[in-house]
Amino acid sequence: MPPCPSCGAALETSWKFCIFCGTALTEDAAAIPSAIRPEQAVAVRSQLDIPLLIGIALGAAGAALIVYVAIALFAPR
Template identity: 45%
Template sequence: MGKCANCGEALRPAWKYCIKCGMRVVQPEHDIPGAIRPEPGPARRKRPDPMLAFGAVMAVVGVALIVWVAIVVFTPRG
């Protein structure tokens, strides 16, 4: 079919919305020769997913906790 006018993602003919940015896909009934079409604007900057950021922080905390426990358990006591 073409590309999304908002983000440039490749679209399939059956799609009503872009799967990348969610913009409604307008499917013309027929192509009009010489029609003026808007040019796609600059790509919008996406905000990071908060759940992904939370998961990354929890992974770092988990690794730090495992290292701390390993040091406490396996350090010889004298």
């Protein structure tokens, strides 16, 4: 494990950037802005996320239930 030329931290030989200071460790890595490589690109979702929608619906129902109970308990009669 060679040290980083900038900060001296121990590095893995397969790394292209120092994880401690961000210094480029190879020539081809320095040419890639912000260390974004094509194989690491995030795919855009095109489908609905059903568990997320269920969670949002249950959260809204829970908040409505809390408001209803608060009104029922503390409202003057």
